[in-house]
Amino acid sequence: MKRMNKIITTTNFDLYYGSFQALKSINIEIPEKEITALIGPSGCGKSTFLKTLNRMNDLVPGVKISGEIKFHGEDIFAKEMNVNLLRKRIGMVFQKPNPFPMSIYDNIAYGPRLHGSPKKTELDEIVERSLRGAALWDEVKDRLKKSALGLSGGQQQRLCIARALSVEPEVLLMDEPTSALDPGSTIRIENLMAELRRNYTVVIVTHNMQQAVRISDKTAFFLIGEMVEFGETEQIFARPVDRRTEDYITGRFG
Numbered sequence: 736m737k738r739m740n741k742i743i744t745t746t747n748f749d750l751y752y753g754s755f756q757a758l759k760s761i762n763i764e765i766p767e768k769e770i771t772a773l774i775g776p777s778g779c780g781k782s783t784f785l786k787t788l789n790r791m792n793d794l795v796p797g798v799k800i801s802g803e804i805k806f807h808g809e810d811i812f813a814k815e816m817n818v819n820l821l822r823k824r825i826g827m828v829f830q831k832p833n834p835f836p837m838s839i840y841d842n843i844a845y846g847p848r849l850h851g852s853p854k855k856t857e858l859d860e861i862v863e864r865s866l867r868g869a870a871l872w873d874e875v876k877d878r879l880k881k882s883a884l885g886l887s888g889g890q891q892q893r894l895c896i897a898r899a900l901s902v903e904p905e906v907l908l909m910d911e912p913t914s915a916l917d918p919g920s921t922i923r924i925e926n927l928m929a930e931l932r933r934n935y936t937v938v939i940v941t942h943n944m945q946q947a948v949r950i951s952d953k954t955a956f957f958l959i960g961e962m963v964e965f966g967e968t969e970q971i972f973a974r975p976v977d978r979r980t981e982d983y984i985t986g987r988f989g
């Protein structure tokens with residue numbers, strides 16, 4: 736029996752960049768240990784919404800918000816919220832693989848070192864576990880001390896996923912993680928995501944509707960800052976309720 740806990744809930748959430756309203760009254764409940772896909776045409780606010788979930792938008796000047804976002808029932812914007820800890824619990828993987836210019840080992844050890852002072856044996860374990868979790872261990876176990884920049888694009892992206900896993904997050908936010916990759920690497924990451932959902936909650940922005948269908952449990956359709964429709968992926972693509980969702984998924988615009 737699948738649990739249906741909601742790990743993140745947003746209530747009437749608005750976000751402005753200066754006077755421009757990029758998110759309009761977003762209400763969504765993200766289920767735990769499922770994959771939620773965010774789809775919609777360019778500029779509709781998907782990335783903005785994703786980045787808000789671990790307060791990456793704090794770094795953008797001129798951002799104003801109203802409404803509420805709760806993680807495990809706690810207001811992520813509350814004064815007492817420790818943002819570093821929030822970002823440890825809600826990790827992020829970006830569109831372009833962005834390994835640090837250091838060894839494969841040090842890329843993975845970076846976060847755990849930042850959050851504590853683990854012993855060498857502990858770090859070795861974390862590095863192996865994270866690389867295995869990202870389905871990269873077998874390919875790199877003999878070259879851990881070599882530069883991460885020598886890996887292929889697809890391997891670099893799995894390294895970034897391993898780096899995100901190294902601090903044992905609960906949620907992984909992924910902003911078009913395969914859009915810069917070739918089809919073979921894309922399939923590997925998609926297969927990996929099917930594994931990740933056993934232990935993690937994943938929220939992924941994708942432009943690729945087939946990808947949303949293949950990998951996600953739930954889909955949210957965004958349009959010009961609004962969340963038009965949210966539901967089971969199968970329902971959204973087979974029987975959308977809103978005409979605008981139907982127009983988008985059938986390729987009438989976007």
Ligand SMILES: Nc1ncnc2c1ncn2[C@@H]1O[C@H](COP(=O)(O)OP(=O)(O)OP(=O)(O)O)[C@@H](O)[C@H]1O
Pocket residue numbers: 752755757775776777778779780781782783784795
């Ligand atoms: N830092 C910023 N300052 C001002 N406006 C911004 C900023 N970031 C995004 N926007 C605007 O907010 C709107 C939503 O952008 P966002 O990147 O969230 O959309 P998106 O749906 O992820 O688009 P894409 O699919 O093209 O990445 C757009 O109109 C964009 O121009």
